[in-house]
Amino acid sequence: xxxxxxxxxxxxxxxxxxxxxxxxxxxxxxxxxxxxxxxxxxxxxxxxxxxxxxxxxxxxxxxxxxxxxxxxxxxxxxxxxxxxxxxxxxxxxxxxxxxxxxxxxxxxxxxxxxxxxxxxxxxxxxxxxxxxxxxxxxxxxxxxxxxxxxxxxxxxxxxxxxxxxxxxxxxxxxxxxxxxxxxxxxxxxxxxxxxxxxxxxxxxxxxxxxxxxxxxxxxxxxxxxxxxxxxxxxxxxxxxxxxxxxxxxxxxxxxxxxxxxxxxxxxxxxxxxxxxxxxxxxxxxxxxxxxxx
Amino acid sequence: xxxxxxxxxxxxxxxxxxxxxxxxxxxxxxxxxxxxxxxxxxxxxxxxxxxxxxxxxxxxxxxxxxxxxxxxxxxxxxxxxxxxxxxxxxxxxxxxxxxxxxxxxxxxxxxxxxxxxxxxxxxxxxxxxxxxxxxxxxxxxxxxxxxxxxxxxxxxxxxxxxxxxxxxxxxxxxxxxxxxxxxxxxxxxxxxxxxxxxxxxxxxxxxxxxxxxxxxxxxxxxxxxxxxxxxxxxxxxxxxxxxxxxxxxxxxxxxxxxxxxxxxxxxxxxxxxxxxxxxxxx
Numbered sequence: 001x002x003x004x005x006x007x008x009x010x011x012x013x014x015x016x017x018x019x020x021x022x023x024x025x026x027x028x029x030x031x032x033x034x035x036x037x038x039x040x041x042x043x044x045x046x047x048x049x050x051x052x053x054x055x056x057x058x059x060x061x062x063x064x065x066x067x068x069x070x071x072x073x074x075x076x077x078x079x080x081x082x083x084x085x086x087x088x089x090x091x092x093x094x095x096x097x098x099x100x101x102x103x104x105x106x107x108x109x110x111x112x113x114x115x116x117x118x119x120x121x122x123x124x125x126x127x128x129x130x131x132x133x134x135x136x137x138x139x140x141x142x143x144x145x146x147x148x149x150x151x152x153x154x155x156x157x158x159x160x161x162x163x164x165x166x167x168x169x170x171x172x173x174x175x176x177x178x179x180x181x182x183x184x185x186x187x188x189x190x191x192x193x194x195x196x197x198x199x200x201x202x203x204x205x206x207x208x209x210x211x212x213x214x215x216x217x218x219x220x221x222x223x224x225x226x227x228x229x230x231x232x233x234x235x236x237x238x239x240x241x242x243x244x245x246x247x248x249x250x251x252x253x254x255x256x257x258x259x260x261x262x263x264x265x266x267x268x269x270x271x272x273x274x275x276x277x278x279x280x281x282x283x284x285x286x287x288x289x290x291x292x293x
Numbered sequence: 294x295x296x297x298x299x300x301x302x303x304x305x306x307x308x309x310x311x312x313x314x315x316x317x318x319x320x321x322x323x324x325x326x327x328x329x330x331x332x333x334x335x336x337x338x339x340x341x342x343x344x345x346x347x348x349x350x351x352x353x354x355x356x357x358x359x360x361x362x363x364x365x366x367x368x369x370x371x372x373x374x375x376x377x378x379x380x381x382x383x384x385x386x387x388x389x390x391x392x393x394x395x396x397x398x399x400x401x402x403x404x405x406x407x408x409x410x411x412x413x414x415x416x417x418x419x420x421x422x423x424x425x426x427x428x429x430x431x432x433x434x435x436x437x438x439x440x441x442x443x444x445x446x447x448x449x450x451x452x453x454x455x456x457x458x459x460x461x462x463x464x465x466x467x468x469x470x471x472x473x474x475x476x477x478x479x480x481x482x483x484x485x486x487x488x489x490x491x492x493x494x495x496x497x498x499x500x501x502x503x504x505x506x507x508x509x510x511x512x513x514x515x516x517x518x519x520x521x522x523x524x525x526x527x528x529x530x531x532x533x534x535x536x537x538x539x540x541x542x543x544x545x546x547x548x549x550x551x552x553x554x555x556x557x558x559x560x561x562x563x564x565x566x567x568x569x570x571x572x573x574x575x
Contacts, residue, residue, distance in 0.1 A: 005465045006400050007478040016395035017407050020388040020453065026433075027445040028414050031425035038425065092312050095305040108560055109313040114570075115555035116320075117507035117525045120548050123532065124319035127326065127545065133337040135322050166316065174567065198301070227420045231509035235529050249420050253510070256424045265424060272421045280416045 032273070038266035057267040066243065067251070067268075074247040077161065078225040085165045086217060089172030094202070096173075097180040107177070114170035118163075119231030125163035126236045149237070153244025156237045160245055163236060164229045171224075172217050179213035180206065219283040223276065248272060320552065327351070327546035334541045346542070354546040367547050370524040373442075374506055374551070377523055380443035381505030382498045389452025389497075390490065394482055396453070397460040398468070415450045419511055427514050437521045442512055446505065451573045452497055458572070459493045460486070496569030499562050503555045524551040 039057050043050040061067055096106055113121070128136045131148040140147040149155040183206060191201045230249055233239060239246035239254055246254065249272065256265030326334050329344040354367045395401075396408050419426060426445055435441030463486065471481045512523045522530070528551060531544045559566050 003397055003461070003465065003468075005468050005472075007398050007481075009399050009401070009478060012478060013395040013399035013401045013404075016391040016399075020392040020411060020448075021407065023388060023444060023448045024411060024414055027426060027429060027448045028417070028422075029410075031422045031429050032417055034425035034428065035422045088312075092309060095308045098302060098305045100302060100305055100309075106309045106313065108563060110309075110316065111563075111566075112556050112559050113316055115503050115507075115559040116552050117509065117555075119507075119509045119525050119529055120551055121319075123528055123544070123548055124323050127541065128319055128322050133335055133339070133541070135339055135341075138337060166319070169316075171570070174570065178571065223418075227418045230420060231507075231525070234509070234513075235532075252421070253423065257514075262424060269421045269424075273417055276418070276421065277416050 035266045035269045035273075038262055039270045040263075041266075042263050053263070057263040061264055061267045061271075066246075069243060070246050070248050070251045073157075073243075073245065074226070074249075077157065077164075077229075077245070077247055078222055080157075080161045081164045081168065081225045081229070082218065082221040084161070085168040085221060086172055086214070088165065089169045090176050092169070093173050093176035093180055094206075096177055107174075110173050111170040113167050114174075116167060117231060118167060118228055119235040121163045121167045122160070122232035122235035125159060125166065129159055129162075151241055153241055156241055156245050160229070160232055160236050163232045164225065167232075168221060168224055172221070175213055175217055176210070179210050183209050216283070219279055223279060226272075226276070320549075323545045323548050327542055327549055329542055331540050331542055334545075350542050350546045351550070354543045354550070365519045365522070365527070367524060367527065367550060369520055370522055370527040370547075371550065373439075373521060374523040374525070375554075376439055377442045377508070377512070378502045378505035378554075380439060381446050381508075382501035384443055384447040385449070385452045385501050386494055386497055388447060389450075390456050390487075390494070393453045393456035393460060394486065397457055398478065398481075411450045411453050413450075414448060415454075419445065423510065423514060430515055436515050437518045441515050442521075442523075443505075446508065446511060452501075455493060455497060455573055456490065459490060463489060492565070492568070493572075495562075496565045496572065498569075499558055499565045500569035500573055502558060503566075506555045527551075 040052055040054060041050040042053045042056065092110060096103055096110070100106070116124075126149075128134050129147070129149060131137055131150060137147050146152075147155060149159045187205055187209070188201055191205050196204065226247075226249055229247070230253070233245055233247065233250050234253075237245040239250045248268065252265050252268045252272065255261045255268065322339070325341065325343055326339060327350050328347040329339065330346050333339065333344065355371070356366050356368055392407075392411060396404060430436060430441045430445060433441075435444070467485055467489075468481060471485055476484065506523075507525060508523070509525055509529075512526050513529075516522050516526065519530075524547065528544055528547050531540070531547065
């Protein structure tokens, strides 16, 4: 797509582009290239000297058992959050797609959690499941369940997953509902005439027709779990107990700040960049239509 | 509908109502906790109906603060959040509408290069380059400033792509007409294109306001002074003392205050919000 009628201008287009390009170069390309450069350096503890060490930071990184633990945690965390939030959202969206009275009120009541900051979502869930003062932790203990997300890694993981899902369902719900409403009613009626019941119609007609939406959401959700859940993890568990909720992104933060290992942290950043670029490439490969250049 | 069975509708109502209740529950508990005194909250026997300390707690949180964990009243943090969120939203709209105008309505050398330079920023969220970005901001002496909070977060391609997409749908006849009237590019932009773009601008504003308001990692890193913190950071800071000492009723009052503006935006500007969300797709 190109405009056939355009303006002539020698200087003006550059002036119009200048603010965005300047900000992008200063706050984006410069730091990103620094991250790549730093991943080949080793700095002393005071940041005074640095020497070029080639791939040593990467070798050290991949020799670290903790890094594989973090990768494992990230895989577990992102698959749980993605599958649960997509599943729950699809359930609600199919229900909201029936011509109900008050459907728009339900929609509003479903989507507002999107606006809650991840860190605050984390604090809310931490509060209701707090081992000593949580409203829902008490019934758990009464039932004889020794609930303590501050000491037990699995409990901590369950808690951050719940908070992350709670926040993400709204987004998925909105897109699933739009996707469902875009399916022509005639197709579903045709299925019904052929004698397919509601469940059969869902799995053989609706679900396949919804797959572009599902695929798009899958990629978006993975990116969400990777990056935006940082606030939830930091507010609820700070990566603990004993590193059991330290995801790859959290480790970049923790190693660089608390450990002061900037080279290692930068190497992890580069690994993450590669992952995000791959995800985005997949997204554009299959969900093309955003850009044709 | 294909078949209309009252029973199926009833199931739908029940599932949706349950969902709505589960969604609202954490926020409801937070609100309840913000209406009691510290002792009741810490006792672990929080009632399920509001208590009588609401005004006192909110007043203390917003105007006084000043207990041992929070040396800034939440009013200051709220102000910082508003400035940051509005700064990010306005800044992003401003730079991206101008660059999209240049890319769509002009032909010049390096046009595609400029587009790709902007486009690639979609792929690298601030989280993967936090420390180098921190260093750049520190070198520019922008730590603990609004500029430092805002500028690095407006460097992204979403807005430019959105406006580019919209400009493509604007009929060429409008441009030809304003040319015949003798209008230059800036006149056309100001008198024709901008008024047409207002819905898109509003939708982008809504999305970016929420995005800016909810930022966590970046403000956490670059603010060291309590007086420059945003409200989302403030809550976390309130709870980093030992749990027994944390004043949960104030923290929960703060959480409720921190949720109100973005949630209100979603509820009252739902149409724009949905439009913005679907069109930015991110």
